[in-house]
Amino acid sequence: MNPVKDPNPCRVIGVLDDGVASLSATALAHLRTADVVIGGARTLALLRHEFKPQARLHDLGGQLKAVPGWVRAAREAHLACVVLATGDPLCHGIAPYLAQQLCVQALDILPNLSTLQLACARIGLAWQEARIVSVHGTDAGEWAVGSPPGHGLYALAQALRGERRLLVLTSPANSPDRIARLLLAEGLGDDYQMAVAENLLQAEERLHTELSPAQAAAMRFAELNVVLLWRLRPAPQPPCLGLPDSAYEQRQPDKGLITKQEVRAVSLARLQLRPTSVVWDIGAGSGSVGLEAARLCRRGHVWAIEKNEADHAIARRNHARAGLSNYSLQLGRAPEGLADWPDPDAVFIGGSGGELAELINRVLQRLRPGGHLVMNFVTLENLATATAALQAASTQAAPGTVGWDVLQIQAARSKPILHMHRMAAENPVWLVCAHRAHPEEALND
Numbered sequence: 001m002n003p004v005k006d007p008n009p010c011r012v013i014g015v016l017d018d019g020v021a022s023l024s025a026t027a028l029a030h031l032r033t034a035d036v037v038i039g040g041a042r043t044l045a046l047l048r049h050e051f052k053p054q055a056r057l058h059d060l061g062g063q064l065k066a067v068p069g070w071v072r073a074a075r076e077a078h079l080a081c082v083v084l085a086t087g088d089p090l091c092h093g094i095a096p097y098l099a100q101q102l103c104v105q106a107l108d109i110l111p112n113l114s115t116l117q118l119a120c121a122r123i124g125l126a127w128q129e130a131r132i133v134s135v136h137g138t139d140a141g142e143w144a145v146g147s148p149p150g151h152g153l154y155a156l157a158q159a160l161r162g163e164r165r166l167l168v169l170t171s172p173a174n175s176p177d178r179i180a181r182l183l184l185a186e187g188l189g190d191d192y193q194m195a196v197a198e199n200l201l202q203a204e205e206r207l208h209t210e211l212s213p214a215q216a217a218a219m220r221f222a223e224l225n226v227v228l229l230w231r232l233r234p235a236p237q238p239p240c241l242g243l244p245d246s247a248y249e250q251r252q253p254d255k256g257l258i259t260k261q262e263v264r265a266v267s268l269a270r271l272q273l274r275p276t277s278v279v280w281d282i283g284a285g286s287g288s289v290g291l292e293a294a295r296l297c298r299r300g301h302v303w304a305i306e307k308n309e310a311d312h313a314i315a316r317r318n319h320a321r322a323g324l325s326n327y328s329l330q331l332g333r334a335p336e337g338l339a340d341w342p343d344p345d346a347v348f349i350g351g352s353g354g355e356l357a358e359l360i361n362r363v364l365q366r367l368r369p370g371g372h373l374v375m376n377f378v379t380l381e382n383l384a385t386a387t388a389a390l391q392a393a394s395t396q397a398a399p400g401t402v403g404w405d406v407l408q409i410q411a412a413r414s415k416p417i418l419h420m421h422r423m424a425a426e427n428p429v430w431l432v433c434a435h436r437a438h439p440e441e442a443l444n445d
Contacts, residue, residue, distance in 0.1 A: 120167070289350060303328050
């Protein structure tokens with residue numbers, strides 16, 4: 001069934017920096033007859049000779065939220081309205097926003113080539129399998145390892161870990177040289193090559209091809225540019241779950257202060273992680289649980305805290321070796337600092353610094369519905385404290401909203417003895433697990 005066409009749609013027209021030359025005859029006719037024209041200051045100036053004298057112009061710079069209202073007012077007055085966008089309005093452009101605020105039937109989208117397509121054409125790079133990333137957001141400053149999801153370069157840092165080719169829409173602040181410094185900070189300086197296309201379709205057009213991140217980091221570029229990135233060597237593909245203990249640096253001479261592989265695997269299973277989970281790792285130690293959680297939650301984020309300076313340094317080095325950008329580690333004693341973290345879907349407590357009961361209560365207050373808390377203990381005292389705190393919490397909460405259980409794990413590993421092997425027992429570990437039910441789950445209990 002074909003949708004009913006609107007008799008007076010708003011035309012969303014893609015424009016390139018060669019102005020009129022980039023427009024089809026249809027797009028140009030709509031532009032010349034428009035009563036209301038909305039666009040950025042640069043685009044309005046580029047096409048100013050094509051507007052009819054009485055056309056009303058709106059500069060959308062810094063006023064994106066006002067655009068739907070301008071469009072509605074024009075259509076209600078039965079005026080012809082045009083919104084000018086750069087390139088393809090549906091590729092990180094204004095069209096999806098307008099469709100959400102108005103409706104698809106209210107728009108007639110006339111796309112153009114994307115500047116990313118033009119850049120790929122200039123250097124002969126096939127783009128059908130490339131990942132498109134926009135860093136045209138708020139300036140959050142230079143990238144630092146462990147930056148949170150709110151950073152303007154976070155999506156790019158994530159994409160760099162698994163993609164072979166990336167096409168990047170930049171901004172004056174998140175410029176090619178800043179992107180290059182991100183690559184260097186994440187240890188990817190030798191993994192990627194860059195190309196930068198400046199001022200496409202203008203007299204000042206310039207291409208920088210086959211740049212290394214180290215070269216690009218020290219350069220300056222025109223404000224109008226796009227960045228192409230492609231891998232020189234394949235991305236590593238480590239296991240998502242169950243790395244051997246030897247894969248992690250551990251404290252010396254007390255080697256072995258790590259959540260062992262068997263316990264780690266069961267703890268992660270009990271956390272019920274999803275690709276988008278927000279995870280807290282409290283008492284990170286060597287970082288093994290949090291880092292494996294970050295691998296499992298590729299579109300989520302892990303927030304970790306460790307109070308011991310030596311262990312914090314070890315966890316930082318393990319993070320650097322892990323090749324992950326969705327992991328933030330801080331030095332401190334929980335619950336200090338937790339107030340600044342987003343509410344979690346899953347929480348792992350490997351150490352509490354003597355504040356266990358208070359910590360459990362704070363976690364349960366912040367845990368999202370459907371979330372899981374997993375704690376590892378090797379002492380009877382911590383086991384008793386945790387179960388008492390959970391029993392009190394479940395009694396005080398609404399019926400069925402907080403449930404908990406205890407699992408004991410005692411693994412044994414084979415060891416050589418002469419020409420044979422024996423089994424050597426590991427210390428028993430208690431996994432104390434709690435679950436905060438969704439309201440509908442609690443009602444069904």
